[in-house]
Amino acid sequence: xxxxxxxxxxxxxxxxxxxxxxxxxxxxxxxxxxxxxxxxxxxxxxxxxxxxxxxxxxxxxxxxxxxxxxxxxxxxxxxxxxxxxxxxxxxxxxxxxxxxxxxxxxxxxxxxxxxxxxxxxxxxxxxxxxxxxxxxxxxxxxxxxxxxxxxxxxxxxxxxxxxxxxxxxxxxxxxxxxxxxxxxxxxxxxxxxxxxxxxxxxxxxxxxxxxxxxxxxxxxxxxxxxxxxxxxxxxxxxxxxxxxxxxxxxxxxxxxxxxxxxxxxxxxxxxxxxxxxxxxxxxxxxxxxxxxxxxxxxxxxxxxxxxxxxxxxxxxxxxxxxxxxxxxxxxxxxxxxxxxxxxxxxxxxxxxxxxxxxxxxxxxxxxxxxxxxxxxxxxxxxxxxxxxxxxxxxxxxxxxxxxxxxxxxxxxxxxxxxxxxxxxxxxxxxxxxxxxxxxxxxxxxxxxxxxxxxxxxxxxxxxxxxxxxxxxxxxxxxxxxxxxxxxxxxxxxxxxxxxxxxxxxxxxxxxxxxxxxxxxxxxxxxxxxxxxxxxxxxxxxxxxxxxxxxxxxxxxxxxxxxxxxxxxxxxxxxxxxxxxxxxxxxxxxxxxx
Amino acid sequence: xxxxxxxxxxxxxxxxxxxxxxxxxxxxxxxxxxxxxxxxxxxxxxxxxxxxxxxxxxxxxxxxxxxxxxxxxxxxxxxxxxxxxxxxxxxxxxxxxxxxxxxxxxxxxxxxxxxxxxxxxxxxxxxxxxxxxxxxxxxxxxxxxxxxxxxxxxxxxxxxxxxxxxxxxxxxxxxxxxxxxxxxxxxxxxxxxxxxxxxxxxxxxxxxxxxxxxxxxxxxxxxxxxxxxxxxxxxxxxxxxxxxxxxxxxxxxxxxxxxxxxxxxxxx
Numbered sequence: 086x087x088x089x090x091x092x093x094x095x096x097x098x099x100x101x102x103x104x105x106x107x108x109x110x111x112x113x114x115x116x117x118x119x120x121x122x123x124x125x126x127x128x129x130x131x132x133x134x135x136x137x138x139x140x141x142x143x144x145x146x147x148x149x150x151x152x153x154x155x156x157x158x159x160x161x162x163x164x165x166x167x168x169x170x171x172x173x174x175x176x177x178x179x180x181x182x183x184x185x186x187x188x189x190x191x192x193x194x195x196x197x198x199x200x201x202x203x204x205x206x207x208x209x210x211x212x213x214x215x216x217x218x219x220x221x222x223x224x225x226x227x228x229x230x231x232x233x234x235x236x237x238x239x240x241x242x243x244x245x246x247x248x249x250x251x252x253x254x255x256x257x258x259x260x261x262x263x264x265x266x267x268x269x270x271x272x273x274x275x276x277x278x279x280x281x282x283x284x285x286x287x288x289x290x291x292x293x294x295x296x297x298x299x300x301x302x303x304x305x306x307x308x309x310x311x312x313x314x315x316x317x318x319x320x321x322x323x324x325x326x327x328x329x330x331x332x333x334x335x336x337x338x339x340x341x342x343x344x345x346x347x348x349x350x351x352x353x354x355x356x357x358x359x360x361x362x363x364x365x366x367x368x369x370x371x372x373x374x375x376x377x378x379x380x381x382x383x384x385x386x387x388x389x390x391x392x393x394x395x396x397x398x399x400x401x402x403x404x405x406x407x408x409x410x411x412x413x414x415x416x417x418x419x420x421x422x423x424x425x426x427x428x429x430x431x432x433x434x435x436x437x438x439x440x441x442x443x444x445x446x447x448x449x450x451x452x453x454x455x456x457x458x459x460x461x462x463x464x465x466x467x468x469x470x471x472x473x474x475x476x477x478x479x480x481x482x483x484x485x486x487x488x489x490x491x492x493x494x495x496x497x498x499x500x501x502x503x504x505x506x507x508x509x510x511x512x513x514x515x516x517x518x519x520x521x522x523x524x525x526x527x528x529x530x531x532x533x534x535x536x537x538x539x540x541x542x543x544x545x546x547x548x549x550x551x552x553x554x555x556x557x558x559x560x561x562x563x564x565x566x567x568x569x570x571x572x573x574x575x576x577x578x579x580x581x582x583x584x585x586x587x588x589x590x591x592x593x594x595x596x597x598x599x600x601x602x603x604x605x606x607x608x609x610x611x612x613x614x615x616x617x618x619x620x621x622x623x624x625x626x627x628x629x630x631x632x633x634x635x636x637x638x639x640x641x642x643x644x645x646x647x648x649x650x651x652x653x654x655x656x657x658x659x660x661x662x663x664x665x666x667x668x669x670x671x672x673x674x675x676x677x678x
Numbered sequence: 679x680x681x682x683x684x685x686x687x688x689x690x691x692x693x694x695x696x697x698x699x700x701x702x703x704x705x706x707x708x709x710x711x712x713x714x715x716x717x718x719x720x721x722x723x724x725x726x727x728x729x730x731x732x733x734x735x736x737x738x739x740x741x742x743x744x745x746x747x748x749x750x751x752x753x754x755x756x757x758x759x760x761x762x763x764x765x766x767x768x769x770x771x772x773x774x775x776x777x778x779x780x781x782x783x784x785x786x787x788x789x790x791x792x793x794x795x796x797x798x799x800x801x802x803x804x805x806x807x808x809x810x811x812x813x814x815x816x817x818x819x820x821x822x823x824x825x826x827x828x829x830x831x832x833x834x835x836x837x838x839x840x841x842x843x844x845x846x847x848x849x850x851x852x853x854x855x856x857x858x859x860x861x862x863x864x865x866x867x868x869x870x871x872x873x874x875x876x877x878x879x880x881x882x883x884x885x886x887x888x889x890x891x892x893x894x895x896x897x898x899x900x901x902x903x904x905x906x907x908x909x910x911x912x913x914x915x916x917x918x919x920x921x922x923x924x925x926x927x928x929x930x931x932x933x934x935x936x937x938x939x940x941x942x943x944x945x946x
Contacts, residue, residue, distance in 0.1 A: 127939075133891055134884035134940045188939060215931055236946025368779035452751045476759060479749070 106198075116172040119183025119497040128191045135234060140195055144168050157190045157328040164194040173246075181243050189244050189326035192237055193223070195334065201340040205298055207334040213255065217308075218301030220259050224266035225291050242268045245324045249273050258308070263324065277308055297351065386581045388542070391618035401542040401578045408536070408548040411567030413559060419519045430524035443481045451477030488553060488592040489525060491518060492583045493536035494601035495548070498639075499570030501602075503639065508660070510602040510639050511570045517600060517637065518565055526557040531592065534561065535583060536568060539575035541609040546572075547582055553590050576605035577619035580634075584627040595632045598672070602639040604646050621650045635672050683777040686738035693861050694723070694730035697855050704731050707848055712802040713824040715844070718852030721898020724827045727852070728782050737821055738779035740770045744789040750796045754809060766812050775800060775807045778821030786826040787839055794843055800824055801846040831895060853898055854886065863899060868906030874915070877944040878902045881919060884940040885927070894931050897923050915945040 121144050145157070145165045155167040168185035178429045181189075202224060207215060209512075231238045245267065245518045247260035252275075262281050264271050273279070281304050281370040288300065388400040420427070446455050455478040462472035497510040518534060525532045531553045550568070551561035580599065587595045605616040624634045636656035639649050657668045707714050708731070725741070732739035744754065755769040774781035785911050786794060792813040805818040826847065828839070854860060857879055865875040879902065887894030905922035909915055919941040924934055 128936040130888065130892055130933055131938035131939050134888050134936055135943065137887040139891075234943040236943035239946045240942075452749050452756060454757050454759060454764065459764075462759070 097464075105328065114181055116174050116179075117183060118169050118171055119187065120169045121166055121187070122168075124184060124187055128187055131188065132191055132195050135192070136195060136199060140164055140191070140198065141380070142191065151410060155325070157194060157326070159194050159328055159332040164191060164198075166190055173244075184381075185240060186244065186326055189240050190328070193227065193241065193326055194328050196226040197222075197328065197330075200226040200229050200292075201333060203294065203333075204335045205333055205537075214302060214305045215334070216259055217262075217305040218297050219333060220263050220266075220313060221285070221301045222297035222330065222333060224285060225297055225326055229291055238267070241324075241326070244326050245271075247324075249275065260324070263327075278303075280304065280307055284380060288292075304594070305538060320347035325569060330524050348498040359361060379586070383581060384585070386578050388577060390617040391598060391615060396622075401545060401550075403537075403545040403547050403578055403582050405547045405549065407567070408564045409567040410563040413563055415515070416519055416562045419516050420523060423516070423520060423590065427523045429519055430520060431527045433527045434524055440457060443483055444478055446478040447473075447475040448477045449475050451479035453478055453480075486593040486596075487596060488531040488533075488587070488590055489521075489596045489598060490533045490535065490553075490583055490587050491521060492579060492597060492599045493518065493534070493550075493568070494574055494576065494599070494603075495536040495538045495568060495570050495600075496574040497538075497571050498574070498602055509570075510567065513639055513659075514600055514602075515568065521598075522551070522557050522565075531590065532557070533586065533590075534565065535579075535586070537575075537579035537582075538572040539578070539607055540572070541607060542570045542575065542578075544574055547577050547579060573607045574601065574603070575607045575616065576601060577616060577623040580620065580623040580627060584623070584630055584632060587627075587632050588630055595629055596635065596672070597632050598635045598637060600637045600639065601650075603643065617646055617650055624651060682773060683738050683779060686740050686779055688729060688733040688739060691733055692726060692729045693866065694726050695855070695859060695866070697859060700727065700850055700852075701731070701734075703850065704730065705735070708735060708823055711805075711820075711823050711920075713826075713847045715847035715849040716825065716827045716852055717830055717849050718827075719831055719854070719895055720829055720900065721900035722852050722854050723899060724852050725782070725784060728780070728825055728827075732780050734782075738774075738777070739782060740774045740779045740780045741784060742770050744783055744785050744787075746788055746790060746794055748789045750793050753793065753796055754807065755811075757811065766809075771797070771800070772807060772809065772816060774824075775816050775818040775822050778819030778823055783824070783826040785826055785829065791840055791843075797824060798846065831842055831889075851910075854896075855884070857883075859901070860899060864902045866907050867903045869910045870906045874909065875902075875906060877915075878905055878919075881923065881941055881944050882912045884943075885923065885937060888933070888936075892930065893928060895927065897927065901926070907920070919945065 089542040093184065098269055121142075125142050129140060129142055141163045143163050143165050145167050147156070158165050159434060166187060170186040173180045173186070205218065210218065227237070227241060241600060243266040245260070247257065247264050249261065249272070251257035251260060258275075258277065261273055261275070261278055265273050265278050265282050266285050269517075284304060288296065290296070302423060382405040384403045384405075385399045385405060386401050387396040387398045389395075390397050445451070446458065453475055458473070458476040462474070462476050465472040470573045493514055495511075495514075499514060500509055502509050503513055522534065532551065533549075533553045536548040537546060548564075548568075550564040555561060576599070580597070583597055587597060604613065605620050606613065607616060610616055627634050634651060634655060636647055636651035638656060638658050640658070643658055647658075657672075659668060696750045704714065709792045716727065718724055726801075728738060731814075751769065753769045753771040755767055755772050758767050759762045760763075760835075764841070768776065771781055773779070783789075783797075799808060800818060800822075801824055805822070807816040807818065809816060855863065857876075860882075861872055864870070864878055865872050868875070882897040883900055885893065889896040901923050905918045908918035908922060911922075916938075920938060924937045928934055928937070
């Protein structure tokens with residue numbers, strides 16, 4: 086593994102050690118950087134709070150044509166923002182923070198999406214005319230937004246830095262015009278700027294069709310007599326938070342010129358939600374259909390490096406994939422051959438005292454008087470001793486609320502035969518799976534069956550054979566029948582993802598049962614301790630979420646490392662299904678306490 | 679009227695701003711002694727409405743806050759021990775039935791289903807409450823009526839009323855009032871100007887947009903009144919909103935930041 090914490094630590098030391106007066110001054114002057122990934126979610130929530138619909142925010146950096154560009158843009162309703170923004174310091178004072186820059190950019194873009202209903206044809210006007218029209222449109226949508234949310238004015242005004250001293254290029258004049266239209270306190274004596282101001286203020290209906298087109302052309306015409314070259318037009322935004330307005334022009338949009346439909350955007354929002362509560366996650370996300378399906382089912386997890394004792398963030402990539410289906414007959418055969426085992430398991434599960442009523446005595450308040458305690462109390466009163474006032478008792482109904490997630494190791498080693506038997510690990514896994522499913526289904530507990538395998542840290546496949554809310558019918562049975570074993574066993578990542586699924590499911594007790602045939606291993610990790618320590622760490626993470634973890638190991642020689650990773654009481658070794666029922670009792674016994 | 683019941687009478691008129699015809703509908707329902715269910719999010723006026731109606735009709739009001747630990751004996755009554763032996767103590771439901779009060783079960787869905795079935799005999803034609811432990815059959819006083827409140831947002835598979843319970847009630851829907859009315863209510867209850875009350879209501883609207891998108895519930899009218907109360911005592915607007923509107927409903931940092939920014943958008 087090339088990653089070396091030690092090397093980076095040394096570089097940091099050197100940098101700090103070189104802190105002469107100059108470098109320490111430099112450190113102070115380096116403005117704070119705000120990164121998009123850190124603030125993206127709160128900006129989405131903010132936009133949703135204001136406008137009541139969802140806006141999709143993406144990074145500019147994802148667009149290969151615009152790697153270094155920092156100007157926001159809107160494309161197909163997606164708001165693209167730069168990867169980072171700095172605070173702006175003027176004479177040692179912060180004029181606005183990176184976070185405010187993001188908020189200004191996002192709200193300006195949102196205002197466009199809501200209010201810029203028209204596309205204009207870019208064939209009829211030249212570049213300079215386009216720039217003026219766009220500036221008017223910016224002012225128009227901002228004015229409409231400020232009518233609804235007055236505080237936005239303050240947010241946007243501080244981010245305009247053009248002054249009357251900027252008079253060299255046409256961009257300068259556009260910047261000043263933009264500032265003048267937004268901020269009535271901005272002093273500028275240039276006649277063209279003031280003409281723009283008065284035209285804009287005099288306009289009655291900001292929502293009229295072609296408002297910006299007409300006003301923009303009228304104003305542009307009045308600029309003709311300046312001695313400034315138009316070809317210096319860079320197309321830079323009037324203030325860094327403003328987008329490049331490419332979405333206003335018809336040629337940018339391959340569709341025909343049609344008004345942007347706010348109803349469609351609201352429909353988008355009912356499906357694509359800011360991630361948050363339970364029910365959001367259950368809703369199908371239209372967002373996933375707009376991007377490619379594969380991307381949305383990808384998850385990134387950290388991994389524990391025992392050598393440096395830190396969680397390496399964003400280290401492994403896991404993808405959920407649809408399992409192949411197989412022959413139902415396999416499952417039917419298993420069920421038929423093991424009927425007696427299944428029946429015993431069902432009976433044992435039902436017998437574990439988990440339903441019914443328990444009496445709790447010695448309570449100050451309760452439902453009934455405990456006659457024995459009451460008599461004792463009366464006796465004490467007669468004897469002149471202070472009585473124990475806890476003479477009530479209540480009955481507690483215990484309800485069963487356990488959900489189980491079975492996680493299967495589907496690596497290549499599953500194709501080997503179990504020592505001393507004539508069936509493979511994979512076949513035993515299938516059998517254990519089916520028996521558990523039949524028993525738990527009969528009792529009615531929620532059950533999920535997932536599996537995984539891996540090839541290196543970037544490529545972990547995760548299969549969902551059965552989910553909690555699915556019934557155990559032919560579909561999951563066919564998927565279980567079709568399971569195959571291949572590749573390697575990066576168990577820690579799979580456990581973290583299973584923990585994620587269990588966390589989304591509500592129940593008072595949760596059990597994660599892992600069925601594996603051997604130690605975790607992967608092709609890119611020759612150090613055999615690394616993944617075992619990571620597994621141990623993943624298990625303790627699961628425990629911290631309140632999930633009971635249990636390992637069922639199909640390798641008879643596994644005792645040593647398994648007891649260290651799962652814990653001495655939380656594993657069992659199974660090589661034949663006939664011992665399964667009793668062993669299963671051990672698992673549930675821990676849960677009934 | 680016996681001494682027990684007089685403590686439940688409402689002496690002073692509670693302030694209630696009617697939104698539509700709910701007062702008339704309730705009066706008609708009471709005339710028929712129809713059990714009523716008030717449905718709506720928390721803090722939108724359900725309890726205030728029933729207090730107002732109890733005052734208007736001149737009947738005592740017994741309120742029970744329902745919770746999961748509540749058992750049937752908490753509603754109906756139990757035996758207690760005193761110097762002379764055992765003594766039966768009526769629960770709030772029995773008191774209401776005996777002496778003719780309106781019994782209001784607040785957040786009835788929180789109670790377990792085996793507890794709520796105790797109200798069934800009182801909510802149909804029979805209007806009786808059997809007390810098995812004393813072998814007494816209490817016939818409800820002619821003035822008795824049962825009212826429950828119910829927040830549909832808290833439903834889950836585990837916690838819901840059975841259909842056999844739901845269908846014994848008529849239901850009135852409550853929601854946050856529309857803008858102008860909510861402004862009036864907030865302004866009246868806190869003494870702040872209509873203009874500032876208007877900003878508070880706009881902020882509440884942004885938070886309500888987030889219901890189901892990260893927030894379990896939006897900002898309630900009650901919370902707006904808290905914020906207004908703080909502002910009436912000269913607490914700075916943004917601080918009042920942070921204390922009364924943002925901090926109580928979420929601990930998620932991104933959510934808090936977004937809501938603080940929404941407050942700034944109006945009080946900036």
